Amino acid sequence: MQTSVFSFNAPPPSLPLNSSHSSLKTHQPNTLFFTSTITNRPSILSTQTLSRKLLCKPPAGKYVSDDYLVKKLSAKEVQELVKGDRNVPLILDFYATWCGPCILMAQELEMLAVEYENNAIIVKVDTDDEYEFARDMQVRGLPTLYFISPDPNKDAIRTEGLIPIQMMRDILENEM
């Protein structure tokens, strides 16, 4: 059986970076940058009360990186997505930072996202961040994928472990 071997050179998307509710704020724009409140124009030589202009908008940090198609979402966002109106299948990828196969899976999902574009929604959830959600979804082995059909009468399909991309395509084509 021909199996694709994925190079690890692509940066792994599984960085649990700053998310809107995360405690780990690496950027606090309000404390670093502030507009001047001094009425008189500060001289070049003054250092104590020198105001700093906002040179550029600090990164929002909501996404891991804008280059990745598969976005990391919070539990709340996922729940809204599942409950909301959709006419395409939804793929949920439950992963952890230090899970090796999750890295390979993430690369496969990026490729799938490129292939399917707007014909499928693919998102990922960090199980270390969203502990309760992962527990409620009965996630055990990682990576775990949930394929959720736009048709509410169809059951969701769940896979555990690294699966070949062709299997994902088959599920999307035939089961959704």
Place this chain on the structure above:
Amino acid sequence: MRTLQASTSYSIGISSVGPPAPPTRHRHGIVAQGVVEPTEKSVEIMRKFSEQYARKSSTYFCVDKGVTSVVIKGLAEHKDTLGAPLCPCRHYDDKAAEAQQGFWNCPCVPMRERKECHCMLFLTPDNDFAGQEQTISMEEIKETTANM
């Protein structure tokens, strides 16, 4: 309800229900870009363990050493936080209890009994992803996980 979030909780043994702690706190290792890194010492211990166990079990590392490195670091991270190298490729209700119980401590029971390692750390020669090597250096680990 007690929750233990490995990457965001900085108080071991205390359930994280209050507001999040400030980002300047330090845990065991260096916080780089929001990802908590295991200590170098633990990584070295788990690296040596992996090499030795691969030899002993006649298994091989993945062709993609990045996978091996990530899992070794995951084991080291759990060793730092929990005292035992709990399998990083699983989700647990209670990590501390699992570490005590031991089923999923590396080498886990499925590995010891059936050479099944779903982390793809120890691969039997017939596995499509198995490489030829049973060694991995610290440099390789650092290189392949540098952009995490």
